Amino acid sequence: MxxxxxxxxxxxxxxxxxxxxxxxxxxxxxxxxxxxxxxxxxxxxxxxxxxxxxxxxxxxxxxxxxxxxxxxxxxxxxxxxxxxxxxxxxxxxxxxxxxxxxxxxxxxxxxxxxxxxxxxxxGTHEGFDVRGEPGAFCWAEVFTRELAKSDAFFPAVFPYRAKTMETPDGMDFRVFHVGEDPVLGRMAMTDEFPPEVPPYINVYFGVDDCDAAVARATERGGTAVWGPMDTPFGRFASLHDPQGAAFSVIDMSRAEGEMPPLADVP
Missing domain, CATH: 3.10.180.10 (2,3-Dihydroxybiphenyl 1,2-Dioxygenase, domain 1)
Structure with a gap:
């Protein structure tokens, strides 16, 4: 790649x-x-x-x-x-x-x-050999309580253009683009997150069956945090591995529903 x-x-x-x-x-x-x-x-x-x-x-x-x-x-x-x-x-x-x-x-x-x-x-290591496939990186989201700080910082450091996602429930979700390509999401950490959980970037890895992946994870000592749930982006679940690392799995072939519109941030 x-x-x-x-x-x-x-x-x-x-x-x-x-x-x-x-x-x-x-x-x-x-x-x-x-x-x-x-x-x-x-x-x-x-x-x-x-x-x-x-x-x-x-x-x-x-x-x-x-x-x-x-x-x-x-x-x-x-x-x-x-x-x-x-x-x-x-x-x-x-x-x-x-x-x-x-x-x-x-x-x-x-x-x-x-x-x-x-x-x-x-240098000789250019990064991911593959993306967007089972087993590979698919997406990532910044989870933060300091929305204004992250929203100002990332576009100042990287050549990002920010858009907000307009959802029926009014969820505060922002998408950073490089050119026309969405590359990173930003989610607000709500009261659902215990105060001791620090802000972090949640990394999504692809799977060919979200429910089966969650079952394998929990059988091996992982914890299911959210999901599995269907979204317009795919069927996904958020997990913690047995050593506490947060990550998500997503089956992008199981997308359901209409993609929410995006609006440019002024």
Whole structure:
């Protein structure tokens, strides 16, 4: 897959205290297989769907042994320039631009509302080999309580054009576009989220049967949070894996209902 335009999600990984447990869980739920651990890069291990790279798992770095969470990376042609924009717009750099061998350069950051994300400037590793298929990344949404902060920050850092989704229930949902392509959603964290749950980016992986994937996940110690439910985008469910990482699964072939209209943000 060619290098993605600036601001488009291009990679996802997660730190797990029990990497073998994570490999077993996601192998069962999403059908992933795994490559050899790269010891020179902290035992970073790529995951594959039908032989194509879709994500990675890695043990936590010393001092970072907290709850597991997926991290989504956005493409950048210049990681150092993106890092400057993050700082200039009120974000926090958790990891300064760092070269990762010949693979590329990375940044880890937090938006002003507390959402953690990554930036990736590709070298030999261009990111996802495949998207929008079973086992692969399909979509992502920023979940935040600080709507105004996230809504101002992301379009200031990346070349996003924002639109609001007009839904019958008045749900506060925003979609960021690169050109004409929707690349990222933004959801308001309501009172349904316990106060101890931090803001985060929810990553969606494709499945060919949402209900079966949820059943496999819960049988293996995961927790179903929402769904399965039908939407105009597909049948999806939100889950926590056994180590606490949030993610969603979606069967995009099961879309039902009319697509809600989008309105440009003034």
């Amino acid at each position: 060619p290098v993605q335009p600036e601001g488009v999600p291009c990679w996802a990984d997660a730190m797990f205290a029990d990497v073998e447990g994570a490999k077993s869980f996601y192998g069962d739920v999403l059908g992933w297989t795994f490559g050899e651990s790269q010891t020179e890069f902290g035992n970073y291990t790529e995951a594959y769907a039908n032989g194509r790279a879709v994500a990675a798992v890695v043990p936590p770095m010393p001092g970072a042994e907290g709850q597991s969470a997926w991290c989504l990376y956005f493409a950048s042609p210049d990681a150092e320039a993106t890092a400057r924009k993050i700082r200039d717009n009120g974000g926090e750099l958790l990891m300064e631009p760092m070269r990762v061998g010949d693979f590329g350069s990375m940044v880890l950051a937090r938006d002003p509302g507390g959402v953690v994300f990554g930036v990736w400037q590709s």
